[in-house]
Amino acid sequence: MKPKVQDTRLPIYSVSKPSVWKRLRKQASPQLFVIVGLIVLFIFQYLPMFGILMAFKDYSITDGISGIFTSHWVGFKYFIQFFHDYQFKTIVTNTLAISFLKLIFTFPIPIILALMLNEVRISVVKRIVQTTSYFPHFISWVVVAGLASVFLSTDTGLFNDFLMKLGIIHHPIDFLSDPHHFWGLAVGTAMWKETGWWTIIFLAAVSGIDPTLYEAAQIDGAGRLKRIWHITLPAIRGTIVVVLILAIGSLLGGGLVGSNFEQSFLLGNSVNSGRSEILQTYAFQMGLAQGRYSYATAIDLLQSVISVILIFGSNWIAKKTTKTGLF
């Protein structure tokens, strides 16, 4: 028989940490601040997330918030309906065309401007050009649309005036309502507004380059352009790749300049809608103007899904080719 061993350990409660309740009471105030934040986050961020369910359901606005969960499932009905929409081809073409044109034109320009500013030795000039170049970033798209209407109009617009004085054109171009000019208008105004802002990031990367590299290259006889090509550009390659991935991830929203929606809304009109209507504006119109919430959510969701695929895809390609990625 084994002798009974007396348990000499102290009762458990005396060595454990203070109870959860006690610790919570001690930090009641910070907990309260966080919980109030969570409530606001839930209402304006999480409830709309659940709202995505509407795309797969027959939702009617009279169903209230709970209707998002209780209404009938209809599967992919609204997606299929959109694929058969008579405007489907136009809208998808416009969305893709504007997005890719913006990527091609608005992505390299800030890099070039950063390289140009980096070559300026007179610091006052550099500062003035830089300061004015990113001012448009801070003004509303409404004002930019207004500026476009002021400068590009066919009667008093200075841009047409200027082109005609130079003899480039003989009749004013109707940039604002001729559908054929909408894509150019979108790319041009986005470039004007956001180039300076994105230059800041590339310029920050450029300023981190060791100046002795340039001196050494100069002694070896490398000219200005060679130094830019062989020192500056390779040094900011990491930044370029990261920004490019971000740009591709947000491609359908307008890339870095992220303005497809605003532009199609503010610069689009009944005359040029054949070239300006995009997924987002169409979803917006279907939902808010026509009350077809499920249909609109489906179109919106389609864009989000494509965007997620794009960001993971571009990150994967960047990792394979340049060994740099976002995640």
Place this chain on the structure above:
Amino acid sequence: MKRRTLEDYLVDGINYFLLALIFIATFYPFYYLIVISFNNGLDSSLGGIYFWPRHFTLVNYKTLVTDPSWILAFFVSVARTVVGTFLGVGFTSLVAYGLAYKQLMFKKVYFAIFIIGMYVSGGIIPLYVILRQIHLLNTFWVYVLPSMLNIFLLFIAISFFREIPSELEESARIDGASELRIFLKIILPISKPVLATMALFIGVTQWNSWLDSAYYVQNEHLRTLTYKMIQVINQASIPTNIQGPGAEYAAKVAQATPFSLEVTAMVVSIIPIICVYPFLQKYFVKGAMIGAVKG
């Protein structure tokens, strides 16, 4: 120092020329707006004004400030900017203070919830449905409540609060101060740089936003300056015979046209941005650079 080569001269020449063009392209449009806003509206429609008003007048500004709808729109814009900024900065920093608390329980869960909220969005249609169901549409609050918690700024504030030496708070706690009192009296006064960054970000966003005024609100008394401008721009961009409110207006005031009023309103909406621009550069642009270097 080596002698400058032909390449140096060429590169510099072309570079300065292109930079001058860029400077003109970004500076002149704003300058031109100011010129037109001080010029007689009917005269402006003849064109040919470039650097100086031809018929100097203050009538455009007078027309704007005597038109009750523009005045109201201006005040709604100011109100949403002021209220939205105070609410946004106050609320976001309060939540950030809670999340920055050292021994906060369930910290990991909370952070996960906020991070998911930052990256995943339901999109504009579900948000509209929710706003409608909670009866925020058509009220002033639809301008300021949905944006009172900015998650991106929340994380900036958290990282700032964490840098504050905890001795400051501890000594106040020993003195028996409540957490809210510590937040208001100790934390906020020493957090001016991060509060300024937040205020500028929220303020500029509030001042510039237009979609909510155009679609979340039907009450004419709640329209913002940006919305009024959209109305005028829409009238101007489709070439039709001038009619409707624009024409009546033009006839009534004779010297100010819809076009010159549009330009003047644009100047008015740009002025506040110009006023805070030095601060934007100081707090914002640095922030963008830090973000870029770290990221």
